[in-house]
Amino acid sequence: MGDIVSESTGDFISVRLGDFVGIRMAELARTASFLASEGKALNDTAYxxxxxAVSDNLLPALSVLEKRANGDYSRDETPDTFPAFKDSHARASGVSCWDLFEAYVHAVKPAPTTVTRWRAVFLAMQQRFAEAGADGITEDAARAWIHGQITEERQASTVREVWLSASRTVFGWARVHKRIRENPFKEVKVDVPRKVQKREDGRSFTTEEASTILKASLTYQKPATPTERARRWVPWLCAYSGARSGEITQLRGVDIENREGVYVMKITPDAGTTKTRQTRTVPLHEHLIAQGFIDMVQQVGQGALFYNDMTVRKQSSDPLKPSRSRAATTRAHLGTWVRGLGVDDPDISPNHSWRHLFKRIGDEIGMPEKYNDAITGHVAPTQGRKYGPPKVSTLAVALTKFPRYKLD
Structure with a gap:
């Protein structure tokens, strides 16, 4: 029994002495101050x-300080014995991924549709990198996360055009404005398999598809509602202008003008979203006027032509969660209607394919590319082409050569 007591007492004394030495070493090395300055909080075992680890190197460190105090500045070779430092966990910078997205939205004010599309990206990113923070994402981690978004439900093209584009753009902006040190998405690439092109007409409507839609629109000879007006006129306006369908569905009566005998439509940010954020004036094709488009505009008045703007609609005050515009809703409903007509090939867009068709016909009739771009709102490919935009009267003359659609 005495032996057991003696052994236990010795172990107890050794433990207490070890604790005392450890405490004194920690105080002498100022470990608490160091950890606080680094923002580290360790549990008992880690501490x-x-x-x-500090105790093993404290005496050599004190020896070096003593040498320096005595004028000896010779090289200290002790650090050469340490293993290379590898930080297994990225240190959070204090700014989160969502913080960057919010700052970008407030500063740049992207289109509501862009905010809505990118919102899901940064919600997912925030969840994945909550601990690391925006400045703690390495290029390897960014690449792995982006590639991990490719699933059976989400194609590589969507990941590249939405997820990677959003990440690279926002982090690039944050890098320029010194909110983060590096853009981890800058060199990330997503390979998209080349899609098999089965359609001879590419992404534009065939003659049969265009005829199906335009014939169906003519069944609404006396449209009584905004929805019926959209079905009657939006396909024809897109067909004769190559405009984006959303630019047409947001048109107001005030946007239709007579410029010295030339009827035009003003596609302007005042009416809603425009991709280039610039106003452009597009002449109306003579076939639209012959069908009575101007008469319809005069009957509706100065307000919205293709949606109901008479009722008050509650709008979101949160720029990070914008409301869907009524023009966008009209565009979506129109696309559903077109699909219901049997124009349901997944390789084409029920609304946007008019834009491809207009460009193709314009090339076939010899319309100068500069005029074609000015009408459709495509950004000029060269700096020189941006100078001296064509006059509306010039575009009107060019549009007279655009043939009428034949539905026979």
Whole structure:
């Protein structure tokens, strides 16, 4: 029994002495101050291991300080014995991924549709990198996360055009404005398999598809509602202008003008979203006027032509969660209607394919590319082409050569 007591007492004394030495070493090395300055909080086990590591090198460090005090500045070779430092966990910078997205939206004010599309990206990113923070994402981690978004439900093209584009753009903006040190998405690439092109007409409507839609629109000879007006006129306006369908569905009566005998439509940010954020004036094709488009505009008045703007609609005050515009809703409903007509090939868009068709016909009739771009709102490909935009009267003359659609 005495032997057991003696052994236990010795172990107890050894433990207490070890604790005392460890405490004194920690105080002498100022470990608490160091950890606080680094923003580190260790549990008891990790702290004990840290103090042990410090204790092993404290006396050599004190020896070096003593040499320096005595004028000896010779090289200290002790650090050469340390293993290379590898930080297994990226240190959070204090700014989160969502913080960057919010700052970008407030500063740049992208289109509501862009905010809505990118919102899901940064919600997912925030969840994945909550601990690392925006400045703690490495290029390897960014690449792995982006590639991990490719699933059976989400194609590589969507990941590249939405997820990677959103990440690279926002982080690039944050890098320029010194909110983060590096853009981890800058060199990330997503390979998209080349899609098999089965359609001879590419992404534009065939003659049969265009005829199906335009014939169906003519069944609404006396449209009584905004929805019926959209079905009657939006396909024809897109067909004769190559405009984006959303630019047409947001048109107001005030946007239709007579310029010295030439009827035009003003596609302007005042009416809603425009991709280039610039106003452009497009002449109306003579076939639209012959069908009675101007008469319809005069009957509706100055307000919205293709949606009901008479009722008050509650709008979101949160720029990070914008409301869907009524023009966008009209565009979506129109696309559903077109699909219901049997124009349901997944390789074409029920609304946007008019834009491809207009460009193709314009090339076939020899319309100068500069005029074609000015009408459709495509950005000029060269700096020189941006100078001296064509006059409306010039575009009107060019549009007279655009043939009428034949539905026979």
């Amino acid at each position: 004990a291991l840290f103090v042990d």
